[in-house]
């Protein structure tokens with residue numbers, strides 16, 4: 001009997017969802033994961049049923065079993081098939097998850113900045129915007145130290161890093177992250193050729 005596909009609720013511009021979609025492609029799981037688009041800001045019922053936090057991505061694994069928060073989705077999907085993109089061996093595992101956390105932290109600051117920028121001007125906080133920009137640049141600097149490892153293996157740390165840097169280009173183009181990250185810049189260029197990256201580019205706008 002054919003196994004029922006899981007459903008990944010995502011928005012085409014969400015970088016967290018892009019990370020999960022890239023992992024699905026890298027692992028060859030596209031037949032097992034059906035993608036369903038949703039705008040989280042409109043609180044669609046299928047998203048609220050899958051994730052009370054009303055955030056994408058969310059994964060409907062089966063009846064009464066949904067998962068949310070992209071690191072958890074990635075860990076679950078990674079457990080389903082080879083190749084493992086989160087190593088099982090201790091030290092390598094924590095290093096990969098640490099890189100994912102750095103990249104996700106860049107996203108948290110960048111997404112918060114985007115939302116802040118959408119508020120009316122009198123409600124925007126220049127202090128918070130500056131704080132998030134500083135956090136982004138410091139963390140890109142930390143990821144730059146990891147570039148020699150990123151070029152070696154396209155694991156979850158690399159997928160998350162590519163999704164985060166590409167999101168900066170997409171939504172925060174005025175942040176010149178390349179100035180102090182030449183190795184990451186060159187690495188991201190090489191990632192552009194991968195199908196998982198090329199087929200998940202967000203639509204303009």
Ligand SMILES: N[C@@H](CCC(=O)N[C@@H](CS)C(=O)NCC(=O)O)C(=O)O
Nearest residue numbers: 014015016040055056057069070071
């Ligand atoms: N920690 C979450 C963050 C997900 C997230 O913030 N997604 C955004 C879209 S990029 C969202 O759904 N926002 C709607 C909201 O915050 O209400 C993850 O890693 O999945």
